[in-house]
Amino acid sequence: MPPLRTLLAVPVSLALLALAPAASSAPATPPADAVLPLLLTSGGAPAAALLAREETGTHYAQAGQGIARADHFRAGSITKTFIATVVLQLAEEHRLSLSDTVEQHLPGLVRGAGNDGRTMTLRALLTHTSGLNDYTADTGGTVPLSPLQAVRIALTHPPADPGRYHYSNTNYVLLGLVIEQVTGDSYATEAERRIIAPLGLTDTSFPGSRTTLPSPHGRAYDTDGTDVTALDPQVAGAAGELVTTLTDLDRFYAALLGGELLPPHWLREMRDTRTAHGLYGMGLFPVKLPCGTTVWGHNGRIAGSYVRTAATVDGRRVLTFRVNTTALTDPDLEPALLAAEFCPRTS
Structure with a gap:
């Protein structure tokens, strides 16, 4: 699917919910957790999950039932x-x-x-x-x-x-x-040899025409509620057939932006958006958040799955979130969640 082209305004109510300081009697909660349930109530998803990778460790959160940290899912245009x-x-x-x-x-x-x-x-x-x-x-x-x-x-x-x-x-x-x-080899074979195996992305695969997901996995639903868990990935091919997990996506983008897969010259080329008038690099697009931070990544939409990964330019902080339906009905929620994760909290 097309990437988010402009950062939509974050509603004041979402900003207050996401950035409100935690009560002094309870440990601080990562602010993106406050936005996650809105992907269900306002975005229309049956369930949602996120995994944040930071220098101090990882943080997982979910909202709704039928989704789990270790689940395999379709990643679409990622x-x-x-x-x-x-x-x-x-x-x-x-x-x-x-x-x-x-x-x-x-x-x-x-x-x-x-x-x-x-x-x-x-x-x-x-x-x-x-x-x-x-x-x-x-x-x-x-x-x-x-x-x-x-x-x-x-x-x-x-x-x-x-x-x-x-x-x-x-x-x-x-x-x-x-x-x-x-x-002389398929794009899947080359990606497996060059990326998936070296990074140890053991839960990431190019399924070809396999219609089933590896275990474990939950269910996937189209926007009308139809169960579309079984899907022929040839609907997307090299543009969107990947199957993966939250952990593997965080690892991949951290490694890519951290310079593990490309020399500095080519990584700069990948992030150079001048050809696409500031909107897209090469397999990456930037989003400038209200606090001035620019994050890099991609989104993916395929029947039954919407996924978004964003990372700081050095790959030291990465967030991946997913829902088990085709699209969010409220487009403000994605930029709100990214801002809640990557912008500093205010008291």
Whole structure:
């Protein structure tokens, strides 16, 4: 799904609830905990959970029933951060260049309705500035497709304004194909070898066409209450098929932003938002909070799951929260929760 493009105003009532000092007779409660129940009462989620990773340790909280700390869940577009990391690692190895055209790696594939892979770079795919149509606008993100089928659907539409930021899942489906062409292995195999195994993310996987979740897991619900726990991840592919846990996501973003996966030059490239006019880097997007702190991360939405990870620029503080439904009905709640976690408390 598209990332949060602007930080919405945090309602005064939420700010007071999140930032009110704890009673002197009780230990201080992390302020994000106060916002979490609102994801149920105002956001419409059956259950919610968060895991904060800080220099002093980790903190877990949940609201509602049917969700647990160790649960596996679908992470949707958070997959894009993994894909972008692999592409940048390949650039570091000089196996591709971000200035390469799509045509150089996937000859003849991107043609039609005004789309032309000969003028489209890998950088444009990474930053969502290619202009390619988002194939999920046609499928609703509910139809399992092969990568080639997804691309062909997108190519029935003329491009948006190339060079301007236009979030499209098609970009990352193509990057998955580029990884395969360059390495001879699938994007899943490369991500497992380069990221998942080295970091010990034992509960993270690319399920391919497997419709079930690993144990343990709870139930997942669409916005109308339909149980969508069983889902073919080919509805998203390289743009959103990842299955993971709160612990693994916190570990991944801490490692990435902490410099464990990319050299400093490429990490700066990943966070460079100039190509996308300040809205997106490469598999990461920034959010500036009311207190002036900027956090980096991604969100993910797929049927039955909404997830958000945000971290400080050095990766020393990370927050991941999730709900077991497709979307929050109140868009103010996400920025409120991030501000409650990353902005200093006031007395």
